[in-house]
Amino acid sequence: xxxxxxxxxxxWIKEHTFYPSKNDTSYLHRFSYEKCSKDGxxxxxxxxxxxxxxxxxxxxxxxIPTEEAITTLLKYSPIIEVGAGTGYWASLVxxxxxxxxxxxxxxxxxxxxxxxLGVKHxxxxxxxxxxxxxxEAAAAFSERTLFTxxxxxxxxxxxxxxxxxxxxxxxxxxxxxxxxTGDDDFHFQLAEEWNWIGSVYLPSWPSVHDYMxxxxxxxx
Numbered sequence: 001x002x003x004x005x006x007x008x009x010x011x012w013i014k015e016h017t018f019y020p021s022k023n024d025t026s027y028l029h030r031f032s033y034e035k036c037s038k039d040g041x042x043x044x045x046x047x048x049x050x051x052x053x054x055x056x057x058x059x060x061x062x063x064i065p066t067e068e069a070i071t072t073l074l075k076y077s078p079i080i081e082v083g084a085g086t087g088y089w090a091s092l093v094x095x096x097x098x099x100x101x102x103x104x105x106x107x108x109x110x111x112x113x114x115x116x117l118g119v120k121h122x123x124x125x126x127x128x129x130x131x132x133x134x135x136e137a138a139a140a141f142s143e144r145t146l147f148t149x150x151x152x153x154x155x156x157x158x159x160x161x162x163x164x165x166x167x168x169x170x171x172x173x174x175x176x177x178x179x180x181t182g183d184d185d186f187h188f189q190l191a192e193e194w195n196w197i198g199s200v201y202l203p204s205w206p207s208v209h210d211y212m213x214x215x216x217x218x219x220x
Contacts, residue, residue, distance in 0.1 A: 001067050001092060005060040009203060012052060053205045059121075061088045062150035062181075062210075063173045064203045069212050072200050073147060074098045076169055076214070080141035082134045082148045082161055087124025089149055101144065103130035103137035134161035142167040149173040150181045150210070159185025170194060170215045173202070179209065193218055 062085075070092045073079060078099035081090050090102045107129045108122050130137055138146055138161045146165050150173060151158035162170065163185075172190070174181030190196075200212035 001070065001096060003065060003067070003092060005056065005088060006064055006066060006203065008056060009064050009205075013203075059086070060123075061085055063089075063212075065089050065092055066200070066202060069173075069200050069202060070096050070098075072212060072214065073100075073145075073171060076145040076171060078144045079147045079171075080137060080144040082137045082146065083151055083157075084124065084129070085149075086122040087129075089147075091123035100147075101130060101137075101141055102128060103132050103134075103141075105131065105133050107131075134158070135164035138162070138165035145169040145171060147171045147173075151186065153179075153181055153183050156183055156185065158182040159189065162186055162189050168217045170217075171212065172215065173210060173212045175208070175210050181210070190215060 065088070070089075073089075073093050074096055077093070078101075079093065080101045080103065082103050084090055084102045084104045084107075086108050087102050090100050093100045102124050107124075107126055130140075132140070134148075134151070134157050142165055144167065146162075146167060146169070148158070148161065148170075151161065158181075170190075172182070177184070177187035177191075194215035195218055197214040197216055199214070202211055204210050
């Protein structure tokens with residue numbers, strides 16, 4: 001699978017990760033840092049890390065897809081992706097042979113998408129976008145699996161989208177409740193009306209804790 005976002009992310013992490021000796025604390029004075037619990041490594045986080053993340057999230061997506069994540073989406077195809085942004089995730093699904101409808105109220109190239117300002121390229125043809133709000137797209141394609149990646153936590157967008165969806169499977173990429181994705185109503189609905197089926201680990205930027213989570217609607 002051709003996944004340049006993951007490749008750029010991995011190259012950056014490799015360049016900015018180091019392994020101090022057990023008693024070495026000198027890095028505390030030289031870097032802002034995060035401990036990586038799995039292997040004891042330290043991520044060197046100079047201020048420009050946040051600029052790099054901003055550049056790549058605008059260019060590609062808020063979340064970094066992996067082969068396992070795309071394979072999971074294929075398992076639940078056909079899909080309606082709501083709030084698709086640049087269409088990066090959808091392009092990988094299509095590349096892998098999946099059936100996906102792409103929707104966004106303001107594709108980035110339209111210059112009306114505040115999350116991808118300045119983007120001059122997108123990964124899904126502009127004429128193949130369904131131009132619709134989240135709730136409109138979710139309601140119109142409820143026979144498909146609903147996929148949403150980093151829905152905003154403000155404005156009621158995520159909660160309205162999920163409430164409008166009458167289908168049985170949701171795949172959500174983002175953080176948990178009280179994180180920076182999805183509003184309170186969205187997370188309340190997931191907790192009350194949906195069964196968590198499983199999660200897929202995603203590589204993430206420092207201080208970001210997003211995963212892919214699969215839900216099936218509870219039987220009434």
